[in-house]
Amino acid sequence: MADALPMPADPLRSDWDVVVLGGGAAGLAAALFAALDGARTLLIERSEHVGGTSALSAGTVWIPNTRHGDASGNADSPEQALAFLDAAVGNRAPRAIRQAFLEAGPEAIRRLEEQTVVRFRARPFHPDYLYELEGSVSGGRALEALPFDGGALGRALRKLRPPIPEFTLLGGMMVDRDDIGHLMNLTKSRTSFGHVARILSGYAVDRLRHGRGARLVMGNALVGRLLRAALDAGVTVATETEVTDIAGDGAARTVTAKRGGREVQLTASGGVILASGGFARHPQRRAEFLPDPLPEYSPAAPGNTGALHDIALALGARYGEGAEQPVFWAPVSRRKRRDGSMAVFPHFVLDRSKPGIISVGRDGRRFVNESLSYHQFVAAMYAANRDGSTIPAFEICDADALRKYGLGMVHPGGRGLVPFLADGYLVRADTLAELAGLLEIDAAGLAETVERMNGFAETGEDTDFQRGTNVYQRANGDPKHGPNPTLGPIRTAPFYAIRLWPGDIGAAIGLETDTDARVLGPDGAPLDGLYACGNDMHSVMGGVYPAPGINLGPAIAFAYLAARHAAARRS
Known part of the structure; x- marks a missing residue:
């Protein structure tokens, strides 16, 4: 895994098909999908760790009508899911965007599972939050990544953002909802006792071998699997790297980046995908969009500075409108x-x-x-x-x-x-x-x-x-x-x-895009070669939170759409 930007003497090493900015679930998925489509792909992450807020989260991915949902025993259909989102979101976000999400989401999950180490399961009972609305279901739409052995990342495990300490036990042992159930029944069930004994002993070995827990669950499992898959697909990952400018007229975009005081210009013939986590820590946007009193602290990752939004706005991008709430x-x-x-x-x-x-x-x-x-x-x-x-x-x-x-x-x-x-x-x-x-x-x-x-x-x-x-x-x-x-x-x-x-916990207001995740300009036309997904993109949910995982589900779906479109443009 590359820990820094490649800066060789050969200028060809600065030419890329797709450059992805941001290393959370959206950015990792976008880079992975682009690489699977044959694009030479670079992922740039501003902070020391990849994973963003996704790595700190429960890692739930809300995508209706996947094969996992079908197998969960919960009756569902694309029409039912659309009726639910229509009732929940209304005119707070474009209907065409949520239709694109519902179509692309199952395709994205299928491709991940068929071509990479990313694996999901559906909770048969994990209800939509706005259960009173037409089209809601009690399970099958909320997916979670299977637990993952972080040892498979090798040295790259160091670059994975660790979970919130207060969500762990014994100074870093990650637990999910199944583990919690076993911990509660530790003295009442032999099965639970055996399960807890296994994860405790595994954690002790991991601390000696890796210096941290390597049994990854929830958001860490999702990000760990995406990172392993991206590296396997040939994605180059550059951490601790700040993007200072994006230029170009759409035929090819040029990214100016800086790391350790050195500056380099990179070309992206297919496009640049913004996946930096939204505006949440941008002082001006925060004061502009959030209500008073401004939240003093956030559990979101520290890298969501919104700095790339300033660059995108200077290129002609605009923020979406109509969200019920500015953030989740x-x-x-x-x-x-x-x-x-x-x-x-x-x-x-x-x-x-x-x-x-x-x-x-x-x-x-x-x-x-x-x-x-x-x-x-x-x-x-x-x-x-x-x-x-x-x-x-x-x-x-x-x-x-x-x-x-x-x-x-x-x-x-x-x-x-x-x-x-x-x-x-x-x-x-x-x-x-x-x-x-x-x-x-x-x-x-x-x-x-x-x-x-x-x-x-x-x-x-x-x-x-x-x-x-x-x-x-x-x-x-x-x-x-x-x-x-x-x-x-x-x-x-x-x-x-x-x-x-x-x-x-995440921005709902973001850059306005079309159904291919292309960033739109002031006249409503796409800014060629510039894409946004994750919390950089205006929420498909329009600031409403209808179900678990409505950040990560659209993040992966529109990462898939952005990467597919950008990879197809490469020269």
């Missing part, structure tokens, strides 16, 4: 690590929907159905944030819920709480009134809220926010708890709380 959201909790860095923990499904856990504002009252998707949850935080009343919000539970489900970075079991209490991440009190005082929220409002929730727990019906009323919401509860798997009493002292803040 997740509530996050924050805690300073020992090294002084900030841990930003996204609250996806592990705690918010569990029985005995609620979220309130400063008035002590709920403002949202806690079982909604993480994106909808933060949108509700902003909608209700009068005079700072719900930013931050407060996630509250009792001792029983903490022990069963954990709370943010606090793992289930109720042990090891001292450091979390000492630094204030976790707040504990013997009474609800005392807890309200420590949080500086309204004690009477909190007491009334808890009393109402305890009543809802008995009846199974949340008459305030209808929590747990559809398949998706109930799926994130506790299936062993009834009558409603998301509603439980809050009675057992001590009581606990953490603070939740808005966090952006």
